[in-house]
Amino acid sequence: MKKIAVATLCFLVLFCFQACKENEAKSVSFYHWKTKYSISENEKQLLKKANSKKLYLRFFDLSYNQQENQVLPTATLQMPAKDSTLGLQIIPVIYITNEVFEKTTKPSQLKYIAGQTLEKILRLKSQHFNGNIIFPQIQIDCDWTVSTKESYFTFLEELQKSDLLSQFGENSIKFSATVRLHQVKFPEKTGVPPVDEATIMFYNVGDLGSMEETNSILNIEKTSLYLSRLHEYPLPFNVALPIFSWGVLYREGQLVGILSDIEEQQLTENFTVSESENWFIATDDAFINGNFVYKGDKLRMEDVTFSEFKKLQKMISEAAGRDYSVILYHINSSTLQNLNVNELLETVR
Template identity: 30%
Template sequence: MTLISCLSFSCRRHDRVTNTSFYFWKTVYKANKTESDYLKNLHSHKLYMRIMDVDMDESGSTPVPVSPISFQAKLPDTVEMVPVVFIVNNILKVTTRSQLNALAGNIVRFVNGKVEQAGKTSFTELQIDCDWTASTRENYFYLLTQLRQVKELKGKTISATLRLHQLKNQKGSGIPPVNRAMLMCYNMGNLRKYGEQNSILEISELKKYLGNNVTTYPMPIDIGLPLFSWAVAFRSKEYIGIAKRISLDDLNNKNQFVAIKNNIYRAKTNLPDYGLKTNDEVRWENVSAGNLQATATYLSPLIKADTVNVIYFHLDEATIKAYTYDNLEKTAHLFR
C-alpha cells in the first residue's frame, strides 16, 4: 500500500450513527397525520416530549407541576417516548436539599404516570431542561444526582439540555452529572436589539460559542436544531415583544404592512389583533433549510461521539410544513 493511500485510509472517517428525532412541546398530544408522516418518512423512532414545567406554587414555597401534557391519543408503537421536564431556574435559588430530594421522586412518579397515559410501559431516557446559572448550578446538579438515585431510573439514561452560554462558560456553569448533553443550537442572538439580525440561528454567532468547546466536552453531545419562526416587534426601535399570530403572509399583506428592509416590516395602521400600533416595526425571523445545513456542516467535524441524536424543535404541523422531508434528511445526513 502506498503512503498516499495509507494517509487517505487513515483520514477516512467511519460512518457515525445519526438518529433523527423531534421535540413535542405542546400541552395536548393527539393524532395528526402530517406530524406522523414526518416521523415515518424521517425514520424517527423517538419523540422528546415535554411532560411539564416545574415551578413554585402560588405561595412560593413548594415546587409543583405547571401546564402538564395531556394525551388524547396513544403514541404509535413504533415511536419511543423520551420524557422531558423543564425546571424553572428561579426555583433552584430557594429550594432546600430536602425539597430537592422530594422533587426528584415526585418528578419520576409524575413522569411514569404520563408515560402510562401515552400508552407506553417504560422509557429508556429522561431529559431535564434548565437554563441553570453559576448561582443555581449547585442545587441543580444536586437534583440531577438525586434523580440518578431514584430506583425507577436505575440503568436509564439521564440527559440534560445545554445552552450555548453553558457550553462556553464551563468553568462557571460546570458540567452536569448526566450521561448525555443536548446542545441547543438556537436562540443565540440578542432578541431585543433592533436590527436585521436573526436571533434564532446565525452561523457567525454560533461560532463564538462552539469550536473546541464542543470537541472537548466530557460527554456525548446531541444536537437540537430549530424549525420555528417568530415576529419580533419594536416601537420606536425599542423591543416590545413577540407579536403573536403573525405569519409571513400577514406581513406581506400590503394593506397592513410595508416592507422597509430585508426582514423588517412597518405597520401601516393600528393592528390590535397583533398588539401593534401604526409605525410599529416587526422583524421576521425564521430558519431556512440552507441555514440548517450550513450549521450541520460546521458542527459535524467538531463532534467526536460515535452516535449523535439530531433533534428538531419542534413537531408541529404548521411549523414543519415549511421543510420538506429531503430538507431535514439532508441536514441529519451531514452529521454522519
Template identity: 30%
Template sequence: MKNYTLILLLAITLIGCRQAVDETTQVDQSMQQVITTAYKSTETTNAIYHWKTTFAPDYKEWEFLHRHNITRLYIHMFDVVTERNYESGRWDIVPIATTKFGQIAPENIKNIEIIPTAYITVEALREMKGKEQEYAELLVERLRAMARYNKLGKTQEIQFDCDWTKSTRDSYFALCDAARNLMREDSIALSATIRLHQLSQDAPPVDRGVLMLYNTGNLKSVETKNSILDIKDVEPYLKQEIKYPIPLDYVYPTYGWGVKFYRGGNFNAIVSNPATETLEKGETMRNERPTVEEILEVKKLVEKQLGKPSIGNIIYHFDKEQLNHYTDDDIAKIFSNN
C-alpha cells in the first residue's frame, strides 16, 4: 500500500513538473512575441547608451534624440561591486555610482523607452555564487524602483552588463535566469550585453543580447592602433557566419579619447581632452576616435556574419561633447538598417 502511495505521489509530481515546464515554454514564447510585436511596426529602432552618473540632458541633447528618431535609451543606473565590510570582515556586494536624475519633462521622454542597466563586476559575480536568486531580486527591484521613482515610463526591459568568462559563466547564467523568472509575470524582458569573446560560448538565458563593438583592443598597449574600435581586432571573432541563439543588436562607439604613455611605452592615463593635454619629455599619446568609415566597415562585417540587428543599432554614448565629433549624416549612417 505504501509503495502504491509513493508511485502515485511521484506520478503527480512528474505531471506537475511537466505542466510547469510547459507553462515556462509558453511564457518564453509569449515574451518573444511581445518583443517582436513591439518592434515590428518600425523599420529600425535607434537607440543610445547613457553611461554617466548624472542624467540631466539639456535641450540640445533631447533635441539630438528626437532628430535622430532615437526611441530607446539605455541608462546606466548603478554598478554592482564588492566592498570590504570592516565589521564582519567579509566582502559585501553593494551598488555604487548610482545615477542621479535631474528633472525630466514628460514630453521629452514621451516616445522614448528607457532600459535601466546595471553593470556587474566580475568580483561581485564571484561573490554572488550560490546567492544568485537573492541578488537577482535586489538587482531587478532596484532597477525597477529607480525607473519608477524617477518617472522614466513603463519599464519593458532591463539590462545586465557583465564581462563574464568561462569561470563565472554558471553564476551569471543563474543570475540571469532568476532575474528573467522574476520579471516574467510583468512581461518585462531581460537583455544582456555580449562581448566579442563571449560569442563563442553559450548565450546567457536572456531575451535579447546587445553586442558591444567598442573597447575591442588592448588599451594599455602602446602597440595598439585604436583600442576603441579596430576591424583587425573584430575580425578574429567573426571569421564565419554565426547563428547566435538569441536576438542581437549592435552597439557602435561614437566617442574618443587620448591614451597617454610614459617614456618607454608604459600606460599612463586616459585623457578626455587630448587637444589641451601637454606631454612631458619622452611621453607619447595615442588619439583614438573611430571614423564613421571605420565604424561602417565593422558594421558591414558584423551584419554579414551575424545578420541584421533584431531591433536596431545602438550608439555609445549619450554625450554632447563626444557626439559633436560626428555629423548628423554620420549618425544616420550608423543607425541605418540598409
C-alpha cells in the first residue's frame, strides 16, 4: 500500500511539473541592432512579457576598408552603463560584409581575422559587462555567396578552434550563423555553415534596388517559394522575424539609401505624398537619419502589418517540421508602437 502511495505521489509531482512547464510562456528573444545600447521602460516591459532569456546584441561590424586595404571593425557597440542588460543572457552578434571574404581568401589571413574578432569581443566584454556575465553563444551574420563560402566557412572554423575561447570563462561557447532563405533552398550550392545552429532570416527577401518592388522587408508570396525544403535543413535552427520599418530612398531610379525608423514628423516636414501607395517625394534638400536627401528623391515606405506577420508565422510553422525558437528583429523598432504586443507574442508562441 505504501509503495502505491509513493508511486502515486511521484506521478502527481511529475504531472504537476509537466503542467507547469506547459503553462510557462514560451520565451521570445530579440535583436538589439542600434550601435548605442538603449532599452526604454516600454521595451523592458516587452522583454518581460515575452519571457525573454536572451538578447542578441550587435557588438560590431566587419567590413573591408578600401583605403587601408584591410578588414576593419565599424559600428562598435556603445553602452552608457556597465552591465545594464537586465540579467539577460547576451549573444554577441558580429555582422560581416560579404566583401570581407571576397578580399580575404588565404587561410593565414582568415585565422588572423578570426583571432582579432574574438579579441575585440573579449575587450567589449571586459569594458561593458561584469565578470560574471555569460556569453553562451556567438552569432556571425554574413550573407555569403557561392564564391565566398570556402573563405567564410574557414573563418567560422578558425573561430571555433581558437585558443582565445578559453578566456571567455565558459565551459563551451556555441556558434551560430544567420542563414538567408536562398541558402535554405539550395544548400548543395551555397553550402551549410560549420556551426552549432542556424538563425534563418525570414525578411528582406524582396528586390531592394527595384522601384517595382512593393515591400522588400516582407513579401509573403516570394517567401513561400523558398520553404519547400525548410524541414530538411541539416542544422538545428531558430527563426528571425521582422518587426521593423524603413524608407527606401531612390534618386533618378537608383537606390541611394535606407532611412531606418523614420518618424511621421520627418515625413510630413520633408516629403509630399505621391499618387502611388506608400510613395513620397522629397520637397527640399535635407539630411535625415544619416542620409542626404535631395529635392525630387523618391521614398518608398515599408513596414510589417500584423496580418502579414501572422501569415508568415503560420507558413513557417507548417513548413518547419520541428520546434523552433523565435527572435524578433528588433527591440528598438518604432513598429512595435503600432502593433498589439499581446497579439504579436501570442502569434509566435
